[in-house]
Each structure stands twice: as C-alpha cells, then as structure tokens.
Amino acid sequence: MNKGSVNKRPTIVDVATHAGVSTAAASKVLRNAYGVSSEMKAKVQASMQALGYRPLASARGMRGRTHTVAVVVADLHNEFSSLLVEGIRRECERQKYRLLVAPAGSGKNAQDRMVEDLIDRGMDGIVLISPLGTDSELETMARNIPVVVLGRHGASPDFDSVAADDFAGANLVVDHLVSLGHRQITYVNHTTEGTNDARLPEEVRVRGYVDAMIRHGLGDAIDIIQSQWSQEGGEQSGRLILSRAKRPTAVFAGCDVAAFGVLTTMWNAGIRVPEELSVAGFDNIFTTSLAPISITTIDQSGLDMGAAAGRLLLERIGGRTEAVSSVVRPTLVARKTTAAPMQSSNEFPPAHGATTVSTEM
Amino acid sequence: MNKGSVNKRPTIVDVATHAGVSTAAASKVLRNAYGVSSEMKAKVQASMQALGYRPLASARGMRGRTHTVAVVVADLHNEFSSLLVEGIRRECERQKYRLLVAPAGSGKNAQDRMVEDLIDRGMDGIVLISPLGTDSELETMARNIPVVVLGRHGASPDFDSVAADDFAGANLVVDHLVSLGHRQITYVNHTTEGTNDARLPEEVRVRGYVDAMIRHGLGDAIDIIQSQWSQEGGEQSGRLILSRAKRPTAVFAGCDVAAFGVLTTMWNAGIRVPEELSVAGFDNIFTTSLAPISITTIDQSGLDMGAAAGRLLLERIGGRTEAVSSVVRPTLVARKTTAAPMQSSNEFPPAHGATTVSTEM
DNA sequence: TAGAAAGTGTATAACGTACTACACGATTTG
C-alpha cells in the first residue's frame, strides 16, 4: 500500500483556507445558500476549481442532503422496469441529482429491508416500482423519507404516485379485439400468493377486461386464466387453452412476457397466429417490436412515466407537501398477432400436437 | 409536518446507554471487532434489537466502511448486464453487503463522472462492466477505490478482473459452423468511434473469428462487416448481405442483439433460417431461447461471472492486495438457427424481395 | 513468582459538512 503517493482529498476547509474565507462561507457557496456576495461566490468557486474539490456525500448526509435518490426495483430483467428507470434517471440528471438503482429481489421482506437500507444510506428520496404492501405501510415509509410510487394505483395523502391507466389499457385491447370480430376472448391474469391488493396493476387490468367484456355484451364469454406473468406462466396458459374442446379466438395476456409464453406454446404446437388465434399483450416492451411476429400490445410510455416520477420526487424533496397523483394514458399498438378470427374458428378440432409441447433446450 | 410523532432514530449512543456500556464497546460489537466478551456481545445485541437500532451509513462512511458497493453499467436495457448484476448481487447478499446499480449512460465522460460520484458517496468498492478507458486510467481509479473490471480482458496489478474467454467463444461458433459444412461465414463486428482497445470484448471476439477461420483453412473466406451491436446494426448488416451477388451460408453476429437484427431482415425478406442461411449469436441472452426460432449462441454464464466479480471485490475490500484475474470458459448453445447449408446454396439467386425490406411498425 | 502477554473495556479525538447564532458595517426608516 503506497500511501505516500495518495494526495489527500481536499475538504471544504481546504477550500476555505485557499480562498481566505471561513468554512461557513465556503459551505454557503457550495449549497448556494443565502448570504454570499457575488465576489465571495466567485472567489470560493475558483478555489474549489483549483483544488478539484468534491463534496463528500457521507459527510453532507450527516446534516443535510446527499443529492442522491434511489429507485427500488424487484427485478432488473423486466424490460419495462428498465424503461422506467431510464426515465427517472434523465430527470434526475437534469436536476443534478444522482439516481442509483436498488435491486431488492422479490418478496415484501426483501423490499422492506432494502428501503430501510436506503434510508440508512442517506438517500434523499426513493421511487418504488409496483411495491407490495398496504397503503398504510407505504404511508409509514413515506413519513420517514419522500416517496413516489410508480405503477400502483390510488392516491395517498403521504406520497405521490404515477401510474398508467391500466383499466383504460385493458379496455383498449378488448375494444380492438371485438372490433376485429372476436367474441371469445380469454384473459391471462397474474396472481400472487397471499396478495390481494386492488391497487396493483394486475388487479386493475383484470377489472378493465371484465368491464369491457360486459360493456360489449360478452359477459357470458368472460374467461380468466389464473396464472403468472412469466414466460413459464404464459406457456402453461397456452397449453391449458389448447387442451380445451372449445377454444377462444383471442387471448389477451396481461403482460408482454406472458404473451410470449402463450405464443411459444402456439408456435410449438403449430397453431398459426393470428389466423387461428389472436394474441395481445401489455407493456410494449422492446422485444414485442423485434420478434418476427410482432405483438399487439399496450404502450404505457415508460420513459414519460419515469420522468414524471422523478420530477415529483425532486419536487417533494424540494419542499412540496401536498400529494400529487398522476395517471398516464396508455395507447394501443396494433401489430401482427391480432386479426379477424377465421369464419369457423370457434369449433376447429383440438390439435393432436397439443400434448407434445416441449420447452426444453 | 407533525414532528412530534416522529421518534428520533436510535443511535449507537442510545444502544450503549441502554446496555450500560461505552459507545466504543457498542461499536466493537456492531463491527464484530476484536476485544469483546461473549456476554458483552449478547448484551449489546439485545439492546440493539430492543431499540431497533440501525447503523447510519453516512456516519460510518466518515471513518470506516459503508458496507455498500456499486456496479457501474452503461445501459440497463442490455439483458446480459442484468445477469451480471444479479450475480454480483447474490454474492454481496451472502456477505451482508449492499449492491447498488449505477446507470452511467454511455460515453467515457459519463462513466468517469459516475465513478467519482460513487467515491463521493462512500462506496467501499465498485465493479465496472466493460468500462471504456485505458489501463492506466483504470489503474488511477483503482488506487482510489477497490475496483473489479468485468467483461474486459487483460490483467492489471492494481485491479481484479473477470472476463469470459471471448476468443474461445468465437472459436466455438466457427468450429460449430464449419463442422456443419459451412465455409462462407460472415462476421458482424462492433466498432466504436475513436476507440481501439484490444482488451474490449469485441476486439477479442473478432480475433477469435479470424483465427478460427485461418485454422480451418478458410482464410480467404474471412468476411467482416463493420457494424454496431444493436438491433439496427444487425438489420443493416442483414440488408448488406442480401444485396450481395454471392452470399455467405452463415452469419456469425458477435452479439445476440445484432443476431436478432440480422434475423429480422431475413424474416422480412422471406429468407428461410437455417435452410437458406445459418445465423449464430453471442451472449445467450434470455430472448434467444424464447423466440420461435431459437438462436444458436455462446453462453458466458453471466451469473457466475457476476458472482466471481462480487467475490473478488469483497475480498479486496477485506484486505487482499495482490491482483487476481479470472477467465470464464464459455460454452456453445446449439439451437435452431444453425444447420448444414443447402447443397447449391453458394449460388442461389438474389431474392427480389431484398430491396423491399421494412422495419417500420 | 516476577514479568510478559493476552483479553476486555473506556475515554476521546477525529471524520467533513451544515447551520444556528451572532457580529459588524452599511443602509434605511421614523
């Protein structure tokens, strides 16, 4: 360890000495606080420049702000989360804040511990993406640190929230499919063990599906598969659909990843999409536009949502006290996995290949 | 602001008082430092439990460690990065360290500023994923903070590194294609403006391709397209290939995302894969296994690489001084986009559809 | 059995910044 070559990092005291002023003055300049003349400001800034001074966040954190915020995300693999994060990041950059991403892992405990750790580490505020937990739990959190909730519905007096209108999104998909002539539309839902929070996106989307079906007079055709929004969940749902004597003409997966799973099953079984079955997703992740059969889906403009969340968080850190709740309008992106159903499609015979499905590599 | 209801956060002084010992003793217990009896330890831990004490990282950071490390990543959209991050995270979790992800954005300046900010924020160490910059720049960094470099080749005395053997990976692909009977194998390379660092993965991979071709006596067939490892770059490469009178029988894209681009072009042009053209990628990102035509690619076991990087970083924070450089052996994942070439495939006529390629939605 | 070593606990000085309180001269007010 060659300590000799390591020049000690300059502190605000060094800056003050170099500029010939008090540390208090230097601190004021740093924070551009009230009570500094323009010449003082110039002098101190010159010294900071000359010494290559950089404020130490750990030390600042003990009394003031660290100028750092974090976004808590369960899973980085989710492309949509990445979009949200990027939106937040850009807004933070604009305002000279640093954004760090905190991968909490799944499960409520893991997320709660992460939030505590972030508070311990002096974050000035946090964004939570689709957090688990009740309103009152989130409100308790929000009393300790500024919080913006992203992708979870419902307003609260204690924290801000930004969410897409999942109800309207689900409506758009059903309207689209009905306008193409579909009447048998199956919905793939996401269910979490022990969680039953009406504010979660999945709950809102399924309500949107049900509502739209009823509105179109298709209440009797409502068909919901309880599954998981994952590749595997989608594949299982697809196999379930194939195993039925009477199949739907369209499948609406509540999430793009699940839609991919459904499609995988169909491709493997030789079912033509969209001729024999229409499939729609939700989220408009990048991959939906990329694959050979591009998926009809709902765009939530993740970048905008993220940016909105970032803006709200920084506002609140800046002092705003009344809560703001913002809803983003989603749009339909019609692509190639949806089309009018075949004439006699309601009754085509079960494919014998349905039981030879394989997802092995 | 109802401050009255906010119980002040307990400090280590509160813990010490509650346990009836000195703060020094409490601190020792917290850090499990040398010089505490087991009864002292039990007593203090009980008090910490009782008060719900949590150490404040900002304060710790002023003198000791924050028990936090960060991984700097240019782009969260890259699925492979997510894998690496997850690997690091798991290792950190095992050792009671917190991992934060620092999205730097692209460009060397942005990355350098991020590293400075992370040092300011008291990180105990950082992992850099495929960083830009020269060895000496990285070494300068590494003298200020423990550094592990991930996905960049070459050892240094000042920092640890973990990389896949990209040379061997490229060899595996070429060997695979040659063993199928291919001789005309085109490589899609990645080039960055003004960067020419032999230690970057892209440089190593292209050398691996060239070397393998020569080894198989196919030196004259070497064909490298200078492009970008992105969807768009892959599509352009695909169009370039289609525009040629004499086409290759196989395309080796140095990155899965680029392979997707190539495939998109082929699908749009009606070229059958792998019958008319074999396509291979590199990275084994999740999407390659998911799509209807699963892509032959190279697996680098990102989770293992990440875990190795995490382990090295924590070791070094723990005091190791000699540098370690670790190389991971990649494996071939043969899927459905590669097969033996058609008999007369070398001279099939240019597809008339080649000029009607469209990537619009 | 004296002296060294090992084990266990404490007092206290940093660490770098923010901010309250105050001092002082210059300006405005009544």
Place this chain on the structure above:
DNA sequence: CAAATCGTGTAGTACGTTATACACTTTCTA
C-alpha cells in the same frame, strides 16, 4: 440623528460513527 433593518461574513457546535490509545485484569511463560 438615533434606531431599526439589511447584507454579508464568522465562530463554533452538532451530526453518528470509528478507531487509536490506554488502563485494568487475568493468564501464560521462564
């Protein structure tokens, strides 16, 4: 023209933790 106000700068302490230095026992060594 005295008093109040304003603008600008400083002194000094608090923030929560680590770690060095030391004191006091107890146990080992020669």
